[in-house]
Amino acid sequence: MAYFLTFIALFLAFIGTLIIVILGSIGTYLIFAGKFMRFSPPVPSSGRTKKALLQDAAAFLEARQNLTVVDLGSGWGTLLLPLAKKFPQHRFVGYELTKLPYFISRWRGRKLANLQFKRQDFFAADLSEANVVFCFLLPAAMQKCQEKIVPRLQNGAVLYANRFALPNVAPTRSESLGSAYETYYVYYIENKV
Ligand SMILES: C[S@@+](CC[C@H](N)C(=O)[O-])C[C@H]1O[C@@H](n2cnc3c(N)ncnc32)[C@H](O)[C@@H]1O
Numbered sequence: 001m002a003y004f005l006t007f008i009a010l011f012l013a014f015i016g017t018l019i020i021v022i023l024g025s026i027g028t029y030l031i032f033a034g035k036f037m038r039f040s041p042p043v044p045s046s047g048r049t050k051k052a053l054l055q056d057a058a059a060f061l062e063a064r065q066n067l068t069v070v071d072l073g074s075g076w077g078t079l080l081l082p083l084a085k086k087f088p089q090h091r092f093v094g095y096e097l098t099k100l101p102y103f104i105s106r107w108r109g110r111k112l113a114n115l116q117f118k119r120q121d122f123f124a125a126d127l128s129e130a131n132v133v134f135c136f137l138l139p140a141a142m143q144k145c146q147e148k149i150v151p152r153l154q155n156g157a158v159l160y161a162n163r164f165a166l167p168n169v170a171p172t173r174s175e176s177l178g179s180a181y182e183t184y185y186v187y188y189i190e191n192k193v
Pocket residue numbers: 039040041042043044045071072073074075076077078079095096097098101120121122123134135136137141162
């Protein structure tokens with residue numbers, strides 16, 4: 001009996017330690033990813049903002065055919081997966097550099113022929129075909145997007161920026177669901193006449 005109780009106690013201690021180590025590793029990864037990596041941490045769009053963003057983009061996509069939809073830093077695939085499922089007539093491309101979210105998003109989207117995740121720096125990607133672009137990036141990256149991405153987008157493209165706006169471009173409209181943290185910005189690109 002004593003052996004049995006000792007075994008149960010050791011087993012529970014082992015499981016407890018394992019859970020602490022796994023949760024600690026995930027927490028540390030997310031904190032350090034945000035602090036030390038050059039780019040935004042893999043925090044997904046969420047809650048009311050995510051829902052509103054998806055509805056907004058869906059209304060745009062519904063009325064059109066054969067568009068290319070891009071997520072600049074696609075994270076876990078939070079935005080592209082539901083849209084790719086809903087709109088087989090459009091093509092969806094996510095660029096993601098961080099390994100874990102990239103591999104998970106690829107696995108989650110493995111059955112969708114119109115969805116592709118690329119482990120690539122989006123600043124080096126060819127975005128000339130993009131009709132709809134999502135981003136949810138920290139202010140420094142938004143500044144760089146304004147300088148390097150926006151001028152390369154085609155006329156008529158739509159950019160959805162979650163939470164952080166382009167620093168020096170007035171949005172065509174912005175939608176707030178409460179606080180500034182629950183705001184997204186929409187830009188209709190008019191680069192070339
Ligand atoms: C805040 S998350 C947003 C994820 C997703 N777009 C969403 O809304 O749920 C930003 C993601 O961008 C990725 N990222 C940042 N800079 C990048 C770059 N230059 N190229 C590719 N991915 C990048 C980060 O790894 C992170 O996963």
